[in-house]
Amino acid sequence: MFISPAYAQTAGGSSDFLFQLVPILLMFVIFYLLLLRPQQQKVKQHREMVANLRRGDTVVTAGGIVGKVTKVRDDNEIEVEIADNTRVRVVKGTVAEVRARGEPVKESA
Secondary structure: OOOOHHHHHHOOHHHHHHHHHHHHHHHHHHHHHHHHHHHHHHHHHHHHHHHOOOOOOEEEEOOOOEEEEEEEOOOOEEEEEEEOOEEEEEEHHHEEEEEEOOOOOOOOO
């Protein structure tokens, strides 16, 4: 009777808060495992694929153009031959797939 209603409501409330917090934390863990982690792995594989491009590789760009790498210009661009005597410069990041690996370039001694 002499205890204020505000004090009576807060007694034992901390354990209820933890039980309410557990499902939210569990949702974040599931979200990370099902969505974020696989996407990070896919980006890492694409980055490695683009870094390993070399002359002679047959590639497909994001726009659907199929061609053969004739020259790696710099860190950002490659030159792709899409038809006889038709070469285009392509940004490396737009390469979607490497269909066939070319032979390693033979350096003359």
